[in-house]
Amino acid sequence: MMPMLSSEEEAHSRAVSALIHERIRAAGGWICFEDFMELALYAPGLGYYSAGSVKLGPDGDFVTAPEISDLFSRCVARQCAQVLGGEGEILELGAGTGRMAAVILESLAAAGRLPERYAILEVSADLAQRQRERLGTLPRELRERVVWLDRLPERPIEGVILANEVLDALPCRRFALRGGVVRELGAVEGGTVAEGGAVVRGAVLAERESAADQVLTGACEALFSDLPAALPEGYTSEICLRVAPWIAGVANCLERGLMLLFDYGLPRAHYYHPQRTAGTLRCHFKQRVHDDPYINIGVQDITAWVDFTRVAEAAVASGLDVAGFSTQAAFLLATGVEQFMADAADTVAHARLAGEARRLLLPGEMGEAFKAMALTRECDVALEGFALQDLRRSL
Ligand SMILES: C[S@@+](CC[C@H](N)C(=O)[O-])C[C@H]1O[C@@H](n2cnc3c(N)ncnc32)[C@H](O)[C@@H]1O
Numbered sequence: 001m002m003p004m005l006s007s008e009e010e011a012h013s014r015a016v017s018a019l020i021h022e023r024i025r026a027a028g029g030w031i032c033f034e035d036f037m038e039l040a041l042y043a044p045g046l047g048y049y050s051a052g053s054v055k056l057g058p059d060g061d062f063v064t065a066p067e068i069s070d071l072f073s074r075c076v077a078r079q080c081a082q083v084l085g086g087e088g089e090i091l092e093l094g095a096g097t098g099r100m101a102a103v104i105l106e107s108l109a110a111a112g113r114l115p116e117r118y119a120i121l122e123v124s125a126d127l128a129q130r131q132r133e134r135l136g137t138l139p140r141e142l143r144e145r146v147v148w149l150d151r152l153p154e155r156p157i158e159g160v161i162l163a164n165e166v167l168d169a170l171p172c173r174r175f176a177l178r179g180g181v182v183r184e185l186g187a188v189e190g191g192t193v194a195e196g197g198a199v200v201r202g203a204v205l206a207e208r209e210s211a212a213d214q215v216l217t218g219a220c221e222a223l224f225s226d227l228p229a230a231l232p233e234g235y236t237s238e239i240c241l242r243v244a245p246w247i248a249g250v251a252n253c254l255e256r257g258l259m260l261l262f263d264y265g266l267p268r269a270h271y272y273h274p275q276r277t278a279g280t281l282r283c284h285f286k287q288r289v290h291d292d293p294y295i296n297i298g299v300q301d302i303t304a305w306v307d308f309t310r311v312a313e314a315a316v317a318s319g320l321d322v323a324g325f326s327t328q329a330a331f332l333l334a335t336g337v338e339q340f341m342a343d344a345a346d347t348v349a350h351a352r353l354a355g356e357a358r359r360l361l362l363p364g365e366m367g368e369a370f371k372a373m374a375l376t377r378e379c380d381v382a383l384e385g386f387a388l389q390d391l392r393r394s395l
Pocket residue numbers: 049056064065066067093094095096097121122123124127163164165166169170
């Protein structure tokens with residue numbers, strides 16, 4: 001059963017939907033899925049990430065690895081320490097509640113490897129506020145190093161760029177194959193809905209296919225030619241054309257060092273497997289996962305898995321080296337997750353950490369679906385986090 005919306009959520013969702021209806025009408029009756037996702041998540045002051053709701057954590061819509069356990073962030077800190085060596089800076093993109101930033105700073109302080117600066121670029125004003133509150137509780141020595149940016153830094157950094165579960169939040173396009181032709185999925189004003197006895201026209205949105213433009217057709221043709229098997233009739237999936245410009249923009253900010261990305265995703269040939277006929281789009285609402293982006297508009301998260309081959313190609317085109325690609329489990333084991341568990345103060349703490357570690361590591365939980373990718377520039381360090389597993393050949 002899908003949880004009910006509170007009256008506030010209902011009102012908020014109505015406002016976001018009204019904006020989307022307006023855009024659909026202005027566009028002549030249809031907008032592509034990428035535009036729908038952009039509005040639902042990021043419309044200024046209204047979208048899921050732009051407006052205030054709990055989002056992350058047990059009381060929100062979903063939990064991420066840094067929210068499940070500080071073990072994750074301690075392992076990331078260890079990888080940062082190896083690259084930073086006590087200088088340089090960290091730039092975190094999409095820092096959520098700020099919990100990972102706090103644990104990384106505490107861990108690096110304990111290791112005597114504090115970065116000169118910990119910069120955060122956050123598109124959500126609401127989450128940036130939560131980050132300020134969380135990081136404001138750190139000792140002055142640490143909190144003074146944290147700065148918030150409103151755009152990517154103009155001066156490239158030396159150090160580490162971090163992004164956990166950011167790529168999956170980039171708006172993507174959706175396509176379906178009909179008679180060998182690529183069609184694009186998008187949103188139209190749909191049907192009617194009864195509300196308090198009155199019938200409100202166009203109060204709901206519906207999915208509709210349209211002719212694909214040249215950009216999508218070209219991108220899909222390039223994609224299909226790179227796959228080992230042809231895709232069947234009706235095959236529906238996503239393609240994120242924002243990955244390449246996003247990676248290029250972030251790569252420009254890295255003069256020397258490491259970009260470390262974590263997300264759920266797959267190499268291309270697995271992502272676009274002929275049997276994955278309905279794609280990977282997922283919505284998160286109050287800890288429920290479902291695949292209908294046209295409900296709970298503006299109050300639920302919408303994500304799609306990441307095609308890591310596309311990420312690697314974009315990185316190489318931007319002059320970065322793909323220095324590592326592994327499962328999240330292999331990354332955490334290589335960066336000492338077991339040792340951090342063993343450091344627990346007592347058996348109760350150890351049992352709690354063991355439970356958290358299981359969620360991070362087990363294949364049926366986050367261990368295999370989530371991947372870690374290391375992209376480097378002028379960084380000849382043999383990265384600790386990727387010493388146990390090298391999946392780069394699958395890309
Ligand atoms: C799923 S949350 C992950 C938050 C956090 N990294 C964590 O793991 O708990 C996605 C985050 O990415 C941010 N975000 C989305 N698009 C972004 C972009 N283009 N640049 C920077 N941050 C972005 C969101 O506001 C949010 O903080």
